[in-house]
Amino acid sequence: MTGEREASESAYAALTDETRVRILLTLADRYDEAWSSGGPTFSELREQVGVEDTSRFSYHLSELQDGFIQKVDGRYRPRIAALEIVAAIRAGSYTTQNGDKQYEIQEQETEYECPHCDRNLVAAYQEHHLYIGCPDHGAAVAYPTPPRATENRPLDAVIDATLRNHACDVRLLRNGVCPHCWGAAGLSLPRDSVPETYLHQDVPYATAACDTCWLSYPIPIAQTILGHHAVEALYATHGLRPRDAQIGPHSLTEVSSVRTDEAVSAAARVEVGLADGSVEFDLDENCRIRRYGASDTEQIQ
Secondary structure, eight states: OOHHHHHHHHHHTTSHHHHHHHHHHHHTTTTHHHHOOHHHHHHHHHHHTTTTHHHHHHHHHHHBBBBTTTEEEEEEOOOOHHHHHHHHHTTTTTSSOOGGGGGGGGEEEEEEEESSSSSSEEEEEEEEEEEEETTTTEEEEEOOOOGGGGOOOOOOHHHHHHHHHHHHHHHHHTTTOTTTSSSEEEEEEEEEOOOOTTTTSSSSHHHHHHSSSSOEEEGGGGGTTOOHHHHHHHHTTTTTGGGGGGGSSTSHHHHHHEEEEESSSSSSEEEEETEEEEEEEETTHHHHHHEEEEESSOOOO
């Protein structure tokens, strides 16, 4: 870990100068040119960044090489690390501080009722998180969401974008990939307890976790099948939106039955029922889908 920490500190130390950050932003903005012309030359890049002192620019460029940029045939290209840094900056994750009122969205009532009472859930965006919960029963979810997601979007559109992103995350986790650091990650069951603020404390939970980064949170077993094409097809057939699988009266948590007893030939069996249609999923202990199909029938693939 010491070597990894030192490497990380060295890499981020290279980004402490404004000129170096401008170099990365410029290369990223012209990333498409790298595929046709190979990227800018030293002189072209210096002019684009706006630095007159050649020696000073050469020094900053050398500090970024190997880790963040590469030189090929006299032209400069951003590496993946540079593109990731620029994406985080543009998303507002670095440049916008928690508590920045410009990006806050005050609490608003949603169309969805709390599963424990007849009050509508409320949502708000604060401190880089989308919060959705009940005024009486606490926060149901708190999704990490960068400030850029709120730009030119009403709160309802932020909810939609965030939940779509979360469904993609779950699909990656189900396949063993962390959606944030690309490390080994996954879903596992059972999980015995969840925070008291979670609205669905009375349903069986699994755990989403990464072996490398910070990612770790409880997730209802029913929602570990998010993003699967059979689920999306079932919801579309009934005129429901993808977000309806995560929140509201038609969420997977509300319309599914989950069995984890010895009577089923799987670590967990999830049956999703909507009106006249249903799909059944057999999951292993890592929530990987081993069989799915119409209830009480053979697998449909």
